[in-house]
Amino acid sequence: MARNLPVDASITPPPQPGRNLHRFANPGRFLRLSGLVLPWVAALGLGLTLTGFAWGLFFAPADWQQGDAVRIMYVHVPSAWLASFGYLSLAVCSVLSLVWRHPLADLAAAEIGPVGAAFTALCLASGSLWGKPMWGAWWVWDARLTSVLVLFFLYLGHVALVRAFDDPQRGYRAGAILALVGVVNLPIIKFSVDWWNTLHQPSTIKFTSAPSMYVGMLWPLLLCALGFSFGFVAIVLMRTRAAVMERRIRGLLMARAQEAG
Template identity: 70%
Template structure:
């Protein structure tokens, strides 16, 4: 203990021998406790372990996506071409005709995969919208920008082939059936998404509005799926369900599955190629803008 400017100070070293009784006695005597560290004592600093990037953040880096896609894209494209070649030739030339619809049924080898991709593409838009609004994923907006036109083309082909299939079966090119109408609504949702992204001078506002539309419009997907069960529709029920056996023979089902796989691989390859092109265009614009700024500064 020592006197210093009217108050007493008690110096204690940080060690296990300093008990609470000693501290209480010192405080009762009116001393201020000053805790000092002995020269031999060293407290190691808290070193935080570097956090590993999560699954989503791992693919959020444009450079890492470019490296990964440069490896995947040739394989996706080759697999799509090979699978589509086998599926289309098998379905159009070797699969049997339907006993009632005849050769008209061969339209399904394009119509059914396009219907599948129309719904899958819009579901991907909704996922990208959630990633953008909630997690601020840097590639989600750009991915949605490139998925939209491809999904819209798939939906248009689905509607066109459905009309070609419906005319000889129903005697008309179009009916306001629940399944057909809900798919038409999906096509308009695609067009609205494409327009909203480009409707604002500030890209961030366009991406946000399009993301909200994609999430809200996803309610149309279960309507498309269950429309033939909820309403009395002219459209035939689903031939393939998760709960029951397929209603078509394996000689027709096998090429249909192959076509669906081939078109899905092609869809993924086209979207990946468009996204790579968009990233390279964005990078080129950044370099040109930086070069222009450097010239003005000089």
């Protein structure tokens, strides 16, 4: 009878990143964990957003130059941040799909696309409402505005590509490639106000220096940003959960049809 010999730790193969990632790709485990997290994330998103809106719209002071029109920023700035963050998360899912074949990455990317496009559209619409009283025009071909418009088209292109093929895997692959190519637009959005002489104001919140915004306006803006972020995550989780359950139901129906045949 063979004996259990001790394993030399020096020759034990190191854990592979792909295997560790696939531990979290089990659909059943994802549904259980997301079901526990989702109510808290949704409640935080709703509570923080309502608190930030109430604070910013009714208690925060108006800007000395822009007046009450500055209150549009409590919608515009968080949606602009999430437009870029959503595309970055889309690119991360694309890397997980192309490199490690992560089973849930394709589904998550397919659901991030429409949500990111909605936040980008909200950013463009609120920016247009803000720009009319400040610049006297609904739209100008400013570097920041144009690059965000390109981001919106990238989102729409990803949504269309993912759903354009009869074979879902081909759609996921094409969408992942487009998402990675479009990442080059993110630094253009971020630094366009520094690289070119634009109408859009520079960033008031930076990691390298203190914010150039009155604290009474900064705190409600941060609350709105956190609320929008939790809301973004909650919507993506709900959509991804629905996509996983839809795939499982479709698989069960196909298996039952094959047995009946």
